Amino acid sequence: MSGPLAGRSVVVTRPLAQAGELAALIAAAGGEAVVFPLLEINAAADSAPLTAAAGKLHDYTLAIFISPNAVDFSVPTLLGCGPWPAGLTPAAVGQGTVRALAAHGIHGTVAPTERFDSEALLALPELQAGRVAGRRLAIFRGDGGRELLAETLRERGAAVDCIPCYSRSAPAVGAGALLKRWHDGQLDALTVSSSEGLRYLVDMLDAEGRALLSKTPVFVPHARIAENAAALGLNKVILTGPADAGIIEGLCTYNWSPS
Secondary structure: OOOOOOOOEEEEOOOHHHHHHHHHHHHHOOOEEEEOOOOEEEEOOOOHHHHHHHHOHHHOOEEEEOOHHHHHOOHHHHHOOOOOOOOOEEEEOOHHHHHHHHHOOOOOOEOOOOOOOHHHHHOOHHHOHHHHOOOEEEEEEEOOOOOHHHHHHHHOOOEEEEEEEEEEEOOOOOOHHHHHHHHOOOOOEEEOOOHHHHHHHHHHOOHHHHHHHHOOOEEEOOHHHHHHHHHOOOOOEEEOOOHHHHHHHHHHHOOOOOO
């Protein structure tokens, strides 16, 4: 197959439900996409906070969804209690989350258009102190994670409820399939969109695997992930533009060494 990624095998480490789009882009560019999720996503063990939020959805003026997973694991429950309130503005960190909300019939989502992280969301006019002070906001997210968004909104005067609706965990499978590909010369690069997932990968590799990883190009869409990758000993970290579009552009324009 022809294309800028012809002859290249690229590992897609997004959670399984979000891996398809990037895998398709890699295939369209002539490459082989190897789907190897570094995070397993499941419903939160305790559904009580989500059930409680669904029952008082009209009390909120802004509902923030951290990821497509947050949408998938919360919106069916929220809409199970009635239609989306007319006075509730949805907000999202990234455009994938905007599309996930739209798939459930929720439109008019506030979201960044260039950088996709909490800092970019917090910079939008709709989240400034003059707009959120004295208001009640909901953040639908996974268990744990960064507290920057909630803490900053509270500093701006909002009452913030953080609602965990899904959990993240290390993959159940080991790294044997990746090691075999490395040994067979069939692993040219990895794409990594989560610092947490990257740590899981490093932990599951033995010394030989970590040495192989350190010499393999790893494409990441955010500076924070790049910094964490370098701290973990990776030597070929390529910072791309955001989201799948940025990753595929980085892959296609990379100066690959001769096979």
